[in-house]
Amino acid sequence: MSDRPQKSIFAHKQTYSMKGNSKSRSVRDIAHKNERLAGACPHVARPQPPIILEGMRPSAVVDLIESRVAEQNRILRGLRKERTARKDVLRAIRVDTHVLIASVFSFPDPVAEMDEAEYLRWRKDAMDFAREDAARNGAEVLSVIEHRDETHPHVHVLAVPICADDNMRMDAKRCHEGHREQDRHRESGWSGSPSRSYKQAMRAWQDRYHADVGARHGQSRTGPRRRRLDRATWKAERDRLEAQKAASIAIERAVEAKAIAEEAHARLQDEMTVTLASMIEDAETAHLIAEEGLIATLRHRRTDALLIDRLIAEPPVPMRTRRPEERIELNRVLQPVISDGLQRLHELLLVSWTRR
Structure with missing residues (x-):
C-alpha cells in the first residue's frame, strides 16, 4: 500500500445575522459568496456558477429570511400587547439577531483527482447528515449548494430557525450546539471561558459527523501530524478506515441488490397473478357457454343489453355451418391469438416449475 496522505474530515x-459585524459576515454576504456573485469571493481564482443540489438559490434565501422576519415581528408586536409579562422573550428580531445557520462539508480529494462515484456517495451522506442535523436543532434546510471551482469540492447548506414557542425570535444561536453550550456556561456560572464550552460542543458535533459520514468513506477524524502519530500507527488507522469504507460500500450494494430482487419478484408475482386470473376467467366463461349457451353467459357477465338484443335477433352462425372461405378467415384471425396464449402459458408454467 502506498504512503499516500491520510484523508481527514472538514466540517x-x-x-x-442580517447586519454582520467586524468579526462575522452578514447573511447577504454569505449568500452572495455561495452564489458566486461578482466580487463576493476574491479567494476563488476562477469563480463558476454554483450547482443547486436542493432548494432555492442563496439570494432567494435572503429574501425569504427578510420576509419571515418582517412577518414574525408583526406577530411579536401583537403578542407583546397581549402578554405584557413576557415582553423580554417577545422583543423584536433585530438586524443583529443571528437568523441563518450555514454549514460547509468538504471532500478530501482534489477535484482533478477524485473518484466521481466515491464523491457522489460521500455527498449523499453529507446531505443526509445536514438535513438530520438541522431537524434535531429546530431548523429548516432551504438551500444546498455545490462548488467545484476550488481545489476540493464542497457542499454548503443554508438553514433557518423554525418559528416555535421556544424560539419565537428565530434566533439561529438556539439552533447551534456551540452557542447553546456557551450560553449555558454563562448562565451556570462555570469557571473558565465560555468559549471553551463552545469549542467542546463543536468538537462533539464534528465527532458525530465523522461517525455518520467521514468514517464511512475512509476519512480520519483529524490528520496524523496534529495527533503526533508515528508511521506504524498512522498506517494501521488508515487501513482500518479503508476496510470500514469497503464494508460500508459492500453493505450499501447488498441492500440495493436485495431491493432490486424483491421488486423483480413482486412484479413477477403480480404478472403471474393477473395472467392466471385471466386464464381462470376465460375457462369459466368457456364452461358457462358450454353449459348455458352464449346469451345466458353474456347476461351473467353483465354485457351491454343492446348487444344481447342484437345477438338474440341475429344469432351467430355456428362454425360448422359457415362457408369454407369464412372458416379460413376465422382461422387466420384466431390462430395468432391462440398461439400467443399457449406460448405465454408455457412460459408461466416453466417459471413456476423453476421456482419450486
Whole structure:
C-alpha cells in the first residue's frame, strides 16, 4: 500500500445575522459568496456558477429570511400587547439577531483527482447528515449548494430557525450546539471561558459527523501530524478506515441488490397473478357457454343489453355451418391469438416449475 496522505474530515457550522459585524459576515454576504456573485469571493481564482443540489438559490434565501422576519415581528408586536409579562422573550428580531445557520462539508480529494462515484456517495451522506442535523436543532434546510471551482469540492447548506414557542425570535444561536453550550456556561456560572464550552460542543458535533459520514468513506477524524502519530500507527488507522469504507460500500450494494430482487419478484408475482386470473376467467366463461349457451353467459357477465338484443335477433352462425372461405378467415384471425396464449402459458408454467 502506498504512503499516500491520510484523508481527514472538514466540517464547519456557523450562524450569521442580517447586519454582520467586524468579526462575522452578514447573511447577504454569505449568500452572495455561495452564489458566486461578482466580487463576493476574491479567494476563488476562477469563480463558476454554483450547482443547486436542493432548494432555492442563496439570494432567494435572503429574501425569504427578510420576509419571515418582517412577518414574525408583526406577530411579536401583537403578542407583546397581549402578554405584557413576557415582553423580554417577545422583543423584536433585530438586524443583529443571528437568523441563518450555514454549514460547509468538504471532500478530501482534489477535484482533478477524485473518484466521481466515491464523491457522489460521500455527498449523499453529507446531505443526509445536514438535513438530520438541522431537524434535531429546530431548523429548516432551504438551500444546498455545490462548488467545484476550488481545489476540493464542497457542499454548503443554508438553514433557518423554525418559528416555535421556544424560539419565537428565530434566533439561529438556539439552533447551534456551540452557542447553546456557551450560553449555558454563562448562565451556570462555570469557571473558565465560555468559549471553551463552545469549542467542546463543536468538537462533539464534528465527532458525530465523522461517525455518520467521514468514517464511512475512509476519512480520519483529524490528520496524523496534529495527533503526533508515528508511521506504524498512522498506517494501521488508515487501513482500518479503508476496510470500514469497503464494508460500508459492500453493505450499501447488498441492500440495493436485495431491493432490486424483491421488486423483480413482486412484479413477477403480480404478472403471474393477473395472467392466471385471466386464464381462470376465460375457462369459466368457456364452461358457462358450454353449459348455458352464449346469451345466458353474456347476461351473467353483465354485457351491454343492446348487444344481447342484437345477438338474440341475429344469432351467430355456428362454425360448422359457415362457408369454407369464412372458416379460413376465422382461422387466420384466431390462430395468432391462440398461439400467443399457449406460448405465454408455457412460459408461466416453466417459471413456476423453476421456482419450486
